[in-house]
Amino acid sequence: xxxxxxxxxxxxxxxxxxxxxxxxxxxxxxxxxxxxxxxxxxxxxxxxxxxxxxxxxxxxxxxxxxxxxxxxxxxxxxxxxxxxxxxxxxxxxxxxxxxxxxxxxxxxxxxxxxxxxxxxxxxxxxxxxxxxxxxxxxxxxxxxxxxxxxxxxxxxxxxxxxxxxxxxxxxxxxxxxxxxxxxxxxxxxxxxxxxxxxxxxxxxxxxxxxxxx
Amino acid sequence: xxxxxxxxxxxxxxxxxxxxxxxxxxxxxxxxxxxxxxxxxxxxxxxxxxxxxxxxxxxxxxxxxxxxxxxxxxxxxxxxxxxxxxxxxxxxxxxxxxxxxxxxxxxxxxxxxxxxxxxxxxxxxxxxxxxxxxxxxxxxxxxxxxxxxxxxxxxxxxxxxxxxxxxxxxxxxxxxxxxxxxxxxxxxxxxxxxxxxxxxxxxxxxxxxxxxxxxxxxxxxxxxxxxxxxxxxxxxxxxxxxxxxxxxxxxxxxxxxxxxxxxxxxxxxxxxxxxxxxxxxxxxxxxxxxxxxxxxxxxxxxxxxxxxxxxxxxxxxxxxxxxxxxxxxxxxxxxxxxxx
Numbered sequence: 423x424x425x426x427x428x429x430x431x432x433x434x435x436x437x438x439x440x441x442x443x444x445x446x447x448x449x450x451x452x453x454x455x456x457x458x459x460x461x462x463x464x465x466x467x468x469x470x471x472x473x474x475x476x477x478x479x480x481x482x483x484x485x486x487x488x489x490x491x492x493x494x495x496x497x498x499x500x501x502x503x504x505x506x507x508x509x510x511x512x513x514x515x516x517x518x519x520x521x522x523x524x525x526x527x528x529x530x531x532x533x534x535x536x537x538x539x540x541x542x543x544x545x546x547x548x549x550x551x552x553x554x555x556x557x558x559x560x561x562x563x564x565x566x567x568x569x570x571x572x573x574x575x576x577x578x579x580x581x582x583x584x585x586x587x588x589x590x591x592x593x594x595x596x597x598x599x600x601x602x603x604x605x606x607x608x609x610x611x612x613x614x615x616x617x618x619x620x621x622x623x624x625x626x627x628x629x630x631x632x633x634x635x
Numbered sequence: 636x637x638x639x640x641x642x643x644x645x646x647x648x649x650x651x652x653x654x655x656x657x658x659x660x661x662x663x664x665x666x667x668x669x670x671x672x673x674x675x676x677x678x679x680x681x682x683x684x685x686x687x688x689x690x691x692x693x694x695x696x697x698x699x700x701x702x703x704x705x706x707x708x709x710x711x712x713x714x715x716x717x718x719x720x721x722x723x724x725x726x727x728x729x730x731x732x733x734x735x736x737x738x739x740x741x742x743x744x745x746x747x748x749x750x751x752x753x754x755x756x757x758x759x760x761x762x763x764x765x766x767x768x769x770x771x772x773x774x775x776x777x778x779x780x781x782x783x784x785x786x787x788x789x790x791x792x793x794x795x796x797x798x799x800x801x802x803x804x805x806x807x808x809x810x811x812x813x814x815x816x817x818x819x820x821x822x823x824x825x826x827x828x829x830x831x832x833x834x835x836x837x838x839x840x841x842x843x844x845x846x847x848x849x850x851x852x853x854x855x856x857x858x859x860x861x862x863x864x865x866x867x868x869x870x871x872x873x874x875x876x877x878x879x880x881x882x883x884x885x886x887x888x889x890x891x892x893x894x895x896x897x898x899x900x901x902x903x904x905x906x907x908x909x910x911x912x913x914x915x916x917x918x919x920x921x922x923x924x925x926x927x928x929x930x931x932x933x934x935x936x937x938x939x940x941x942x943x944x945x946x947x948x949x950x951x952x953x954x955x956x957x958x959x960x961x962x963x964x965x966x967x968x969x970x971x972x973x974x975x
Contacts, residue, residue: 458728459963462735466960476740491684492725495691499729503736506695507709615695618688627682 426465426479426504427599430457430497431489431517432535433583437464438600439472439479445600447472452582452596457496465500479508483603486514487620488543488560489535494619505614512617513609515602518545518560521578523605524598530557530575533595536585537562543622544568546575554605562622565589640713640952643701643737644945645694647730648722648750649776650681651938652693654701656712657945661759665704666942668935669693672816679815680805687725694733701941709741716948719747719958720965721776727964735960746948747958749973751777752789754905756950757936757943765901765928771890773914774906775801775816778846780893781970786950789970792893793844800882801908803848807855807878811871821875822911828872830880832858837885844893851881883917890918894927901928909937951975 423443429436435457438448449468451460469476484501487494494517505512521533528549535543542565546558558571565587577592579585602608624632639658646653650671656664671689675681702709717734720727738745754777755770769792770781778800780793798806801818808817813824834854837847855878862869894902904918909931922929936943951957954975 456963458732459961462732462739463960466739491687492728495687495725496728496732499691499694499732500736502691502695503698503733504740506699507737507740615699618691621688625682625684625688627678627685631677 424474424478424480425483425603426469427483427603428461428465428497428501429485429517429520429597429599430461430493431485431487431597432493432580434580434596435460435464436597436599437461437468439468439474440600440603443603448598448600450596450598452580457493461496461500476508479510481510482512483599483609484512484514485517485520485597485599486617487517488562488622489517491621494621498617498619502614502617512612512614514612514617515608515610516545516560516620517597518543519547519605519608520597520599520602521595522547522549523601525578525593525595527576530572531578532572532575533578534592536579536583536587538586540564540566540587542568542587546572552604554608560620560622640949641707641711642714642716642746642945642948642952643698643712644716644748644941644948645698645730645734646718646753646939646941646944647690647694647726648718648720649726649939650675650686651940652690652697653939653941654697655941655945656701656705656707657942657949660946660949661763663760663942664707665701666940667697667700667704668940669697676815679809683723683725686723687729690726690729694729698733698737709737712741712743714744714746714948714952716746716748716944718750718753718944719962720750720968722750722966724964724966727966731962731964735962739960744952745958745962746951746956747962748944748947748951749968749970751779751781751970752787752947752973753943755781755783755903756947757905757932758903758930759946760936760942761930761932764903767897767899768901768903769890769893769897769899770903770905771886772906773800773886773904773908775799775805777906778848780844780890782897782899787954787973787975789974791971792897793846793889795846795848797847797849798852800846800848800886803852803882804908806852810856810859811874818908818911821879822913824872824875825879825913828870828874828876830877831873832877834877834881836881839885839888844889846885846889848882851878879911879913883913886914887917887921891921891925900926902930904929904931905937907938910934
């Protein structure tokens with residue numbers, strides 16, 4: 423079983439080819455070049471490194487957010503198109519879950535994405551070797567509120583992105599999408615046509631409009 | 636193996652998700668447009684983030700529909716074309732990444748297309764372009780006079796210095812309480828009104844092919860404010876008719892001066908505002924008087940669509956203007972950069 427996996431939810435990019443759940447090639451970047459420019463090109467590259475022809479891919483696994491609206495949309499758009507045009511199934515996984523399992527931490531992992539104005543996208547997962555439990559589901563939440571709810575856990579954050587929240591101790595993480603596949607229950611089978619990002623927030627314009635109704 | 640060039644074109648630069656298959660630059664095998672206008676109405680204008688979200692929802696459906704309406708498989712296609720810009724960047728990126736993925740999976744050449752070139756080439760869906768020509772592009776985002784001496788040769792000879800003409804329509808519509816998008820509503824009211832206000836005609840006396848519509852917009856707003864303060868009931872039909880008359884006077888005067896100066900007999904009017912009935916009829920009758928060969932695409936090809944992108948892409952493909960998989964969207968691209 424060959425899986426092509428992609429995550430462009432935030433500044434870092436991760437594209438991988440797994441065979442039977444184990445990574446055979448992975449490209450990870452953590453710099454400012456836009457995913458719009460690099461994603462499809464990197465997919466071509468990672469397949470070439472793995473020596474896998476595109477029509478041998480059995481399924482797509484995509485990080486569906488939360489994160490940068492634009493970044494998540496690029497990953498989802500490309501993943502939907504791949505699944506449709508290759509006629510293969512597509513699975514989604516939370517971008518926060520990807521962060522939680524990228525550093526091989528066991529115990530409570532608290533992946534965070536800075537969402538500005540004191541807020542984060544965050545979740546808490548208790549990670550074991552091949553299983554996990556979701557302690558706090560992915561949410562857009564004030565960081566201090568989330569932090570107050572956590573007795574024990576490792577905060578995970580990409581130190582190469584702008585950090586505006588008040589946080590002293592954390593472990594640097596970038597997404598390694600190849601790590602997500604072995605946690606089968608984290609993968610959700612999707613309908614490619616219906617799949618949309620998990621933004622966790624409505625747009626500002628819609629929020630203002632709703633408030634005025 | 637047939638020699639027909641069949642291009643799948645994708646357009647997502649603003650608030651329409653569109654895909655089309657065009658054969659040999661002018662035969663429309665399919666033309667699918669999903670408009671988001673009903674969603675943006677509540678905001679009184681297009682909200683970029685909302686537009687981008689809708690594009691992701693619609694993109695695979697629209698592409699599927701374009702292929703199935705054309706009764707084609709990906710293997711039957713010659714190339715994939717996509718709007719590179721100008722437009723809303725987040726919106727453009729959906730079409731571009733969908734097009735790149737499609738091109739990658741099916742090993743097809745990728746043709747990046749300038750949105751305004753697309754609007755001009757909408758005319759080619761009806762009959763071949765004749766050169767030299769001048770194109771007046773009028774839409775919510777553009778007001779340009781473009782001189783073309785041949786295919787894919789663009790020289791901007793005039794453009795707006797402030798508001799696009801469609802933007803002026805929307806803003807004036809708002810101050811007389813018409814819903815978004817304002818253009819068609821103003822058009823309708825104007826039909827039972829008269830040009831009683833004699834609003835200013837921007838840059839008419841200056842020796843330039845450039846346009847300005849912000850003075851006109853302010854004049855309308857000030858006049859309404861003034862009437863309001865004095866408690867005078869304003870005749871909205873007359874406001875609409877007066878505004879539209881000013882716009883039409885300016886557009887026709889600048890365009891015919893340009894046709895004369897450049898000694899051109901072929902005129903194309905393109906873009907969403909080309910749907911306005913007064914603009915259409917005034918240009919039609921003036922072109923008959925002056926022996927100008929006028930082409931205004933039918934309404935559905937004036938507003939954003941992918942068929943026009945496929946029409947322009949035919950020439951770009953023939954000139955080997957292709958992009959690789961690193962193609963990115965650009966919110967602004969000078970059309971003169973697109974001259975090949």
